[in-house]
Amino acid sequence: MRGRSTSDRMLWALGTVVVVVYALVPVAWLVSLSLKPAEEITDGKFFPRDVTFDNYTGASGVFEDDQFRAAMINSIGIALIATLLAVTLATFAAYAIVRLDFPGKTIVLSGALAIAMFPPVSIIGPLFNMWRSFKLFDTWPGLIIPYMTFTLPLAIWTLSAFFREIPWDLDKAARVDGATPFQAFRRVIAPLAAPGIFTSAILVFIFAWNDFLFATALTSTDRARTVPAAIAFFTGSSQFDFPTGQIAAASVIVTIPIIVMVLIFQRRIVAGLTSGAVKG
Amino acid sequence: MAEIVLDKVTKTFADGFEAVKEADFTIGDGEFFILVGPSGCGKSTLLNMIVGLEDISGGELKVDGSVVNDIDPKDRNMAMVFQSYAIYPHMTVRENMAFPLKLAKVDQDEIDRRVNEAAGVLELKEHLDRKPGNLSGGQRQRVAMGRAIVREPAAFLMDEPLSNLDAKLRVQMRTEIAKLQQRLETTTVYVTHDQTEAMTLGDRVAVLRRGEVQQVGSPKELYNDPANLFVAGFIGSPAMNLLPAELDGDRLRLPMVELTLPEDVRSRLAGRSGADLIAGVRPEHFEDAALVGDKLDDGVTFDADIEVIEWMGAELYAHFGVSGSASEHLADLAEDLETVGMSGGDGATHVVARLDAASGATEAASLPLWLDTSRLFLFDPATGENLTRRAASAPTDARTDHQPA
Ligand SMILES: Nc1ncnc2c1ncn2[C@@H]1O[C@H](COP(=O)(O)OP(=O)(O)O)[C@@H](O)[C@H]1O
Ligand SMILES: [Mg+2]
Numbered sequence: 217m218r219g220r221s222t223s224d225r226m227l228w229a230l231g232t233v234v235v236v237v238y239a240l241v242p243v244a245w246l247v248s249l250s251l252k253p254a255e256e257i258t259d260g261k262f263f264p265r266d267v268t269f270d271n272y273t274g275a276s277g278v279f280e281d282d283q284f285r286a287a288m289i290n291s292i293g294i295a296l297i298a299t300l301l302a303v304t305l306a307t308f309a310a311y312a313i314v315r316l317d318f319p320g321k322t323i324v325l326s327g328a329l330a331i332a333m334f335p336p337v338s339i340i341g342p343l344f345n346m347w348r349s350f351k352l353f354d355t356w357p358g359l360i361i362p363y364m365t366f367t368l369p370l371a372i373w374t375l376s377a378f379f380r381e382i383p384w385d386l387d388k389a390a391r392v393d394g395a396t397p398f399q400a401f402r403r404v405i406a407p408l409a410a411p412g413i414f415t416s417a418i419l420v421f422i423f424a425w426n427d428f429l430f431a432t433a434l435t436s437t438d439r440a441r442t443v444p445a446a447i448a449f450f451t452g453s454s455q456f457d458f459p460t461g462q463i464a465a466a467s468v469i470v471t472i473p474i475i476v477m478v479l480i481f482q483r484r485i486v487a488g489l490t491s492g493a494v495k496g
Numbered sequence: 497m498a499e500i501v502l503d504k505v506t507k508t509f510a511d512g513f514e515a516v517k518e519a520d521f522t523i524g525d526g527e528f529f530i531l532v533g534p535s536g537c538g539k540s541t542l543l544n545m546i547v548g549l550e551d552i553s554g555g556e557l558k559v560d561g562s563v564v565n566d567i568d569p570k571d572r573n574m575a576m577v578f579q580s581y582a583i584y585p586h587m588t589v590r591e592n593m594a595f596p597l598k599l600a601k602v603d604q605d606e607i608d609r610r611v612n613e614a615a616g617v618l619e620l621k622e623h624l625d626r627k628p629g630n631l632s633g634g635q636r637q638r639v640a641m642g643r644a645i646v647r648e649p650a651a652f653l654m655d656e657p658l659s660n661l662d663a664k665l666r667v668q669m670r671t672e673i674a675k676l677q678q679r680l681e682t683t684t685v686y687v688t689h690d691q692t693e694a695m696t697l698g699d700r701v702a703v704l705r706r707g708e709v710q711q712v713g714s715p716k717e718l719y720n721d722p723a724n725l726f727v728a729g730f731i732g733s734p735a736m737n738l739l740p741a742e743l744d745g746d747r748l749r750l751p752m753v754e755l756t757l758p759e760d761v762r763s764r765l766a767g768r769s770g771a772d773l774i775a776g777v778r779p780e781h782f783e784d785a786a787l788v789g790d791k792l793d794d795g796v797t798f799d800a801d802i803e804v805i806e807w808m809g810a811e812l813y814a815h816f817g818v819s820g821s822a823s824e825h826l827a828d829l830a831e832d833l834e835t836v837g838m839s840g841g842d843g844a845t846h847v848v849a850r851l852d853a854a855s856g857a858t859e860a861a862s863l864p865l866w867l868d869t870s871r872l873f874l875f876d877p878a879t880g881e882n883l884t885r886r887a888a889s890a891p892t893d894a895r896t897d898h899q900p901a
């Protein structure tokens with residue numbers, strides 16, 4: 217930054233503020249809505265006059281709602297399992313693609329990319345019927361499988377980019393040092409690819425956590441319905457009373473795990489971990 | 497401690513490229529053995545086959561008598577130092593050095609003892625708990641060495657371990673590696689493209705060119721008795737002067753002088769009268785005629801028009817040009833030797849003479865120079881074979897005499 221003029225820096229600061237405000241206003245609005253009592257919801261004011269936590273912990277608040285609590289557990293469980301499986305599989309797949317020379321390597325990679333570009337909505341119909349015959353409808357695996365399908369390509373691409381950055385000599389050195397191929401992978405390569413592993417973990421988690429399409433189409437009860445789908449099923453205390461406050465509260469809650477995930481993993485996504493492997 | 501025998505070891509890559517052709521020599525137990533050659537000649541490939549990182553396409557590799565072709569690298573008990581050092585960036589220096597021992601399930605007390613000992617030898621004690629990213633190039637190089645020596649392996653394999661260091665550090669580490677190897681007496685195979693490194697470090701040296709071993713021998717043998725034109729041109733700095741020569745009975749015509757060949761050389765050249773040859777003269781086999789004294793009759797004297805003088809203190813290099821060039825025979829060689837001077841197609845040849853510092857040579861002046869005819873090399877321009885080779889008539893060991901057809 218040294219050498220930049222003051223006006224330059226002012227412009228940068230201004231740009232940053234604009235972007236941050238643009239991105240955060242809807243979120244702030246959501247938080248504000250969730251803190252308003254029912255009668256204030258439609259008053260059009262940005263700040264609530266009487267801050268209340270009724271929408272969270274009150275009698276009709278989301279925490280008292282069995283449906284929401286079940287959905288929360290489903291969301292966390294399904295997203296975590298999908299992340300774990302997808303990242304583990306993608307790590308091995310990416311390593312094989314980068315390190316091994318096998319026929320059809322490019323086909324695997326471009327096939328994976330093709331899947332990522334495939335519109336999920338186009339397979340919802342067949343999937344619905346298949347899942348019913350396979351008894352996967354309205355189960356955790358019934359959601360975990362499509363989540364993995366649609367996140368694996370991205371995870372494989374991200375991870376192969378990271379693996380490509382790791383000098384192959386390290387792998388060779390570990391083998392000469394007495395490591396089996398798996399030990400070399402686990403003790404040398406995987407730790408160095410950690411930033412890539414965490415990056416793809418976040419991507420997979422966010423996809424699974426935020427998915428609405430599969431969650432509404434492939435579930436029917438609290439057994440597997442996740443939060444984004446459950447929010448759509450919220451009902452007010454009466455037919456004429458739309459539960460805006462509760463929906464806002466649920467939406468706020470649903471963003472918290474994502475923020476926590478990113479904050480935890482952000483510290484581990486430090487690039488340049490491999491600096492020092494080769495000459496300086 | 498190990499004796500490594502290569503029996504017609506060949507490497508053919510998947511694309512059909514033959515990177516190593518029938519390498520056939522023995523690396524003695526405890527020997528410091530060098531593989532040297534221009535870049536791309538297959539040195540690393542050969543080393544990787546010895547350590548097990550590349551499959552052997554043909555021939556046999558024996559360590560202490562048993563064939564190891566199909567043994568996994570982890571079971572060969574060899575330690576390798578890579579050109580890139582390949583130290584693990586996520587581990588501290590201590591963890592790096594302990595890594596092979598941990599894998600071998602050595603107990604912790606022993607690990608600590610060996611790591612501390614190696615750190616002491618390599619002056620890394622105060623850096624043991626630092627990450628490699630914060631170390632200087634020289635320190636990283638030591639860590640790589642340390643990781644190799646803690647294992648007490650059967651052999652050390654080093655692939656251009658010093659080429660990433662600056663010149664001064666390189667010379668310093670060279671001495672340290674030599675001392676270390678002498679102390680540990682572990683069989684060492686050392687790859688380098690730098691002939692100076694090869695000559696100063698090695699007990700024996702194998703010179704490679706395009707995957708073929710040209711000659712195996714002590715540095716002295718390679719220097720004094722090169723098997724062919726390639727070895728002659730590659731070993732020595734400044735390089736040997738290569739001149740066109742014409743044989744006429746017992747007379748040899750060089751561009752600057754005509755001379756009578758000594759008896760023993762003449763007998764070996766029988767039947768080649770009238771042939772074009774390539775003559776090789778090491779720079780130190782010229783001398784200022786005024787300083788030669790009684791040896792004057794063992795050579796010939798001629799006048800050279802000195803162009804440039806490089807004064808080195810203890811000696812001086814006199815550069816002069818002669819008309820006539822063997823460049824049509826040397827183009828191929830020049831490409832491999834990465835020298836430009838040789839193939840200068842202007843019909844002239846640039847010659848370097850190494851003279852005593854007491855010489856009165858001055859730039860842009862004529863100087864009578866003496867050429868020691870007994871040290872003259874003659875090569876067959878087509879095959880590159882050294883026609884004046886002393887060992888050629890009585891090869892002592894077929895392995896050290898591997899010549900390309
Ligand atoms: N995996 C490979 N496939 C095909 N050719 C290769 C491969 N690895 C190396 N080579 C070729 O083999 C030759 C020798 O390479 P190398 O042993 O690395 O040379 P150097 O003597 O510089 O260490 C080079 O010409 C190189 O292009
Ligand atoms: Mg090499």
